[in-house]
Amino acid sequence: MSSSVDAALPAPAPAATEALRPAIHYTARDTWLNDPNGLVYWGGQYHLFYQNNPHGNVWGNMSWGHATSRDLLHWTEHPVAIACDEAEDIFSGSVVVDYGNTSGFGTPEEPALVAVYTSAFKAGSGYAGTQAQSLAYSTDSGMTWTKHAANPVLTRNSPHFRDPKVFRYEGEAGSYWVMAAVEAQEQQVLFYKSHDLKAWDFLSAFGARHLQPGRPGAGEWECPDLFPLPVDGDPAAVKWVLIVNVNPGGVAGGSGGQYFVGEFDGVRFRSDAPVEEPSWLDWGRDCYASVSFSNVPDGRRIIIGWMNNWDYANALPTHPWRSSMTLARELRLTTRDGSVRLVQQPVLPAPGGERPTAAPGRVPGGPFELHGPGVPLPDAVPGQAQVIEAEILPGPAGQVVFHLLGTEDGSGGTVLSYDAAEGQLVLDRRTSGYTGFHPEFPSVEAAPLVLEDGLLTLLIVVDHCSVEVFAQGGEVVLTDLVFPGPESVRNRLASTGGPATVRALTITSLS
Structure with a gap:
C-alpha cells in the first residue's frame, strides 16, 4: 500500500459527511x-x-x-x-x-x-x-x-x-x-x-x-x-x-x-x-x-x-x-x-447482543496460518461499527498487518501493524482518505508493545471515522480519527516476511 500523502481525497461535500458520523x-x-x-x-x-x-x-x-x-x-x-x-x-x-x-x-x-x-x-x-x-x-x-x-x-x-x-x-x-x-x-x-x-x-x-x-x-x-x-x-x-x-x-x-x-x-x-x-x-x-x-x-x-x-x-x-x-x-x-x-x-454490549461473523479463510474449530496477502475480512457497512478481536502468534512474520477501510485496488486505507523487529504497534493513516484538510493530520503513531508468550492480542473498533485499538488486554491503546472515502470499505489481514498463526479471529457488527 502506498503511504504517500498525495493520495488524499479532495474535501467531501458537506452533505456527504453524514456518512462519516459514527454508529456507536x-x-x-x-x-x-x-x-x-x-x-x-x-x-x-x-x-x-x-x-x-x-x-x-x-x-x-x-x-x-x-x-x-x-x-x-x-x-x-x-x-x-x-x-x-x-x-x-x-x-x-x-x-x-x-x-x-x-x-x-x-x-x-x-x-x-x-x-x-x-x-x-x-x-x-x-x-x-x-x-x-x-x-x-x-x-x-x-x-x-x-x-x-x-x-x-x-x-x-x-x-x-x-x-x-x-x-x-x-x-x-x-x-x-x-x-x-x-x-x-x-x-x-x-x-x-x-x-x-x-x-x-x-x-x-x-x-x-x-x-x-x-x-x-x-x-x-x-x-x-x-x-x-x-x-x-x-x-x-x-x-x-x-x-x-x-x-x-x-x-x-x-x-x-x-x-x-x-x-x-x-x-x-x-x-x-x-x-x-x-x-x-x-x-x-x-x-x-x-x-x-x-x-x-x-x-x-x-x-x-x-x-x-x-x-x-x-x-x-x-x-x-x-x-x-x-x-x-x-x-x-x-x-x-x-x-x-x-x-x-x-464498554461494549454483552455477548448476547453481538452478531459475530467468521472471517473468510478461518479454519472452523481451530487456528489457521496467515501467509502474504492473507485473508479478506468483512467489509465495513454503513450504520454499523466493527469490532475485530484477534489472537495472533506472529512467529517468523516480520509484520502482522490489518488493512482497514481500504479501496478495492488496495491504493488507500488505514494500516495497523505489529512490527516484530521494533516491538511496536503502528497505526498509519497517511492514506486513510480525506487527509488534506490540515497538514498535521496525515500521521503515523507507534506504541511499544511486548508480546506475552509470543502472543499478540488485539481488540479493534472501527467506526466510520475512527479506529480504536486495545492491545494486550488493554495495556496498550491507540486512538486515531480517519475519514475514508465512500468506496473505502475493504478490510484485510496479512503478514510480511513469513507466516503467522492466527489462533482466533472474530468480527462483530454493532449498530
Whole structure:
C-alpha cells in the first residue's frame, strides 16, 4: 500500500459527511463539542455533559451540552444544560451527587446534583479576564440547572485556573470534598478541600514547572482526575491514579492524556514515578480530556475522552456536526514487570447482543496460518461499527498487518501493524482518505508493545471515522480519527516476511 500523502481525497461535500458520523460514538446532532464534563451516573442513566458551542460547529460560546445513556453506547441528546451568557463562558468541570446535602441545594432525602465548573469571565464582569470555580445545581436529575447566587466560590485571580474535578474523600484524614484543578500554564494540579462545596481550603500542589518546552508533557495541563483503584483486583492493595491531560505535549503530538500512579493521603498526591516520566493513556493522536464518571455502581471506574486533537480540531471535514467522544472505557490497575499500570477495556454490549461473523479463510474449530496477502475480512457497512478481536502468534512474520477501510485496488486505507523487529504497534493513516484538510493530520503513531508468550492480542473498533485499538488486554491503546472515502470499505489481514498463526479471529457488527 502506498503511504504517500498525495493520495488524499479532495474535501467531501458537506452533505456527504453524514456518512462519516459514527454508529456507536457520541456526536452532537449539528454543533461542535469538545471536553467531556460532569460525568455522573444518576437515576439509572449515565449523564454526559460536555463543552459545546450551541451556535456553531467550531469552538466558541462555551456551554455545557448534555446527553444521557443507559448503556454508554446509545445516547439521547438533550437541550443545553448550562449556557454561557454575557458575563461568562462555561468551561470544564465535574458533577457530584450531594448525598449528605452538604451544600443545602437539595434535601437528605432528595440530594441535588451539583456541578462545579470553571467560569471564564468576560469583559465587563466583576472578574474579567480570570478563570474561577463556580457552582450550579439540579434537583430534577440533571435536566435543568440553577447557578449559585454567590459564584464564584474559588478564585486565584488567575487567567488559567480551571477544570475542577471533585470527589468525596473518606479516609484517615477525615471526610470531605476534594477538588483537583489546574494552573494550566504552570503545569500544576492544585488540591483543595471543602465541607459544603462552597468554601474551599488549599491542600497541596503536584506539578512539573521545570519541564523543558517541546518534550512530552510540557504543554498546558488540563482536565485532571484523581481516583483510587485496587491493584490486580485486591481491595487491600489500593493505588491512586492522577490523570492529567496536556496540550501540546502529547506523546503522539498535539494534545494527549498522561497519568501518574501513586498515593493520596487526603492532602497530598505522591507519584511513584518522577513527574518527568508520565505514563500515557493513549498512544494515538485523538484521545484528549479523558475524565471519569462519578457515582458509578459497584465501584467501577469508567472514563470517556474527546476524540480529537487541538492541532486540527476546528478543521475536521464534517458538517454540521464536528467532533465525537471516544468509547467509554473501564479502567483497572495491573502489575507488569514490577510496576503498576492502567488497563483499559471499551464498554461494549454483552455477548448476547453481538452478531459475530467468521472471517473468510478461518479454519472452523481451530487456528489457521496467515501467509502474504492473507485473508479478506468483512467489509465495513454503513450504520454499523466493527469490532475485530484477534489472537495472533506472529512467529517468523516480520509484520502482522490489518488493512482497514481500504479501496478495492488496495491504493488507500488505514494500516495497523505489529512490527516484530521494533516491538511496536503502528497505526498509519497517511492514506486513510480525506487527509488534506490540515497538514498535521496525515500521521503515523507507534506504541511499544511486548508480546506475552509470543502472543499478540488485539481488540479493534472501527467506526466510520475512527479506529480504536486495545492491545494486550488493554495495556496498550491507540486512538486515531480517519475519514475514508465512500468506496473505502475493504478490510484485510496479512503478514510480511513469513507466516503467522492466527489462533482466533472474530468480527462483530454493532449498530
